[in-house]
Amino acid sequence: MKNAVSKSIILAVALAIAIGSVLIFVRYVVNPPEDISAVATADDIFNPDIKKTVSSFNPDSLTLKEAENTYDAIVDRANIFNDDELINDKSVFDKAIAEASEKFTKSIISWSIDKFNKSTWNTGDHEVMIRLITKMRKVSIEEGSKKALSPESLASLTEIESVVNDFKKAWTVTRKTNFTDYQNVTSVRNEARSYATKRYLSNCTNLVNALNVIGEKQENSCYNQLHRTVERLQYLYYFENRKAYENESKRIYGLIKEFKETNVFGVSTANHAKILADMQDRFDRNAENHEWPDEKQVNNNIW
Numbered sequence: 673m674k675n676a677v678s679k680s681i682i683l684a685v686a687l688a689i690a691i692g693s694v695l696i697f698v699r700y701v702v703n704p705p706e707d708i709s710a711v712a713t714a715d716d717i718f719n720p721d722i723k724k725t726v727s728s729f730n731p732d733s734l735t736l737k738e739a740e741n742t743y744d745a746i747v748d749r750a751n752i753f754n755d756d757e758l759i760n761d762k763s764v765f766d767k768a769i770a771e772a773s774e775k776f777t778k779s780i781i782s783w784s785i786d787k788f789n790k791s792t793w794n795t796g797d798h799e800v801m802i803r804l805i806t807k808m809r810k811v812s813i814e815e816g817s818k819k820a821l822s823p824e825s826l827a828s829l830t831e832i833e834s835v836v837n838d839f840k841k842a843w844t845v846t847r848k849t850n851f852t853d854y855q856n857v858t859s860v861r862n863e864a865r866s867y868a869t870k871r872y873l874s875n876c877t878n879l880v881n882a883l884n885v886i887g888e889k890q891e892n893s894c895y896n897q898l899h900r901t902v903e904r905l906q907y908l909y910y911f912e913n914r915k916a917y918e919n920e921s922k923r924i925y926g927l928i929k930e931f932k933e934t935n936v937f938g939v940s941t942a943n944h945a946k947i948l949a950d951m952q953d954r955f956d957r958n959a960e961n962h963e964w965p966d967e968k969q970v971n972n973n974i975w
Contacts, residue, residue: 722750722768729772731779740804743776747811766813766820773811773820777829780804784832788872793879798836805829835872839879842867846882849889851897857890857936887938894937895944898927902948905955914964921956928952 725746731739750768780801787797808829811820819826845867848860864883867873874880902924904910911917932945 722753722764725749726768726772726775729775731775732782734779736779736783736800739776739779743772746772762814769811769813770820773808774822774825777808777821777825780808781825781828781832788832788835789875791875791877793839793876798839801832801836805833838867838870838873839876842870842873842879842883846879846886849886849893851890851893854930854934854936857887857894860890861887861936861938887936891937891939891941891944894931895941895948898924898931898944898948899951901927902951902955905952906958908959908962912965914959914962917959921952921959924952 729742729746731742734742747769750765750772753765784797784801787793787801808821809819809826812818813820821829842864845860845864848864851857864886868880868883905917905921905924908917911920928945928948931941931948934941
């Protein structure tokens with residue numbers, strides 16, 4: 673009888689423990705309390721957590737993409753804590769965002785300068801720079817200046833942006849190879865020289881080479897234009913009489929002389945000028961032996 677009673681008591685206790693365990697599991701695991709702060713305080717868990725996360729963030733040991741992914745994760749974590757009011761002291765949130773942003777921005781700056789110091793540049797890298805600069809400028813904090821980054825970091829980002837913009841402008845200058853007038857040649861070459869000697873841009877071999885040959889390309893353009901002008905002298909039927917031809921030949925002679933004597937191109941024009949002068953001499957001799965329409969009439973009257 674005693675054994676039966678003992679077994680009944682043990683069974684009842686076991687059943688109570690089992691039911692209690694289930695209730696606890698449902699209460700705290702399956703359906704945990706919504707107010708986490710009721711269980712864990714900001715000072716005990718969340719403030720130290722975000723501080724430790726930011727402190728351990730070391731972009732220098734990561735690739736730029738890895739650093740960006742880690743930075744984004746830190747910002748997301750801080751925002752969740754802040755939005756759920758798990759961080760009561762807003763200065764903790766601000767400091768976390770600012771510190772993580774400064775670390776990542778320094779990584780961006782270092783990566784960009786490294787790219788600028790290379791002899792070969794990639795426009796794909798520039799697109800990454802501009803994207804990240806735009807992204808980091810938008811990061812704000814709730815207190816203070818509202819900008820997460822320091823003025824120094826913002827200034828460095830602006831400098832990087834300026835280098836990328838100057839690179840684009842410089843390549844636009846390299847396409848100014850069509851001759852219009854001698855004054856424009858001087859202006860374009862001065863512009864090209866200013867870009868070719870700029871800090872960082874001077875490291876890009878392809879760009880500097882393209883800028884340095886603008887004068888030569890403008891000289892070729894001028895020569896080709898003059899060549900077509902001189903060639904017209906061979907088509908004598910374009911001219912009404914000998915006087916019209918001589919006036920045009922005299923004008924072209926002045927153009928060739930100006931071309932030969934100029935030094936705006938930064939390269940010698942002597943060889944091209946000689947070719948043009950020899951062409952003109954040949955066409956002038958043909959014109960001298962040509963019987964012009966008005967001269968034919970005079971000759972017929974003599975006979």
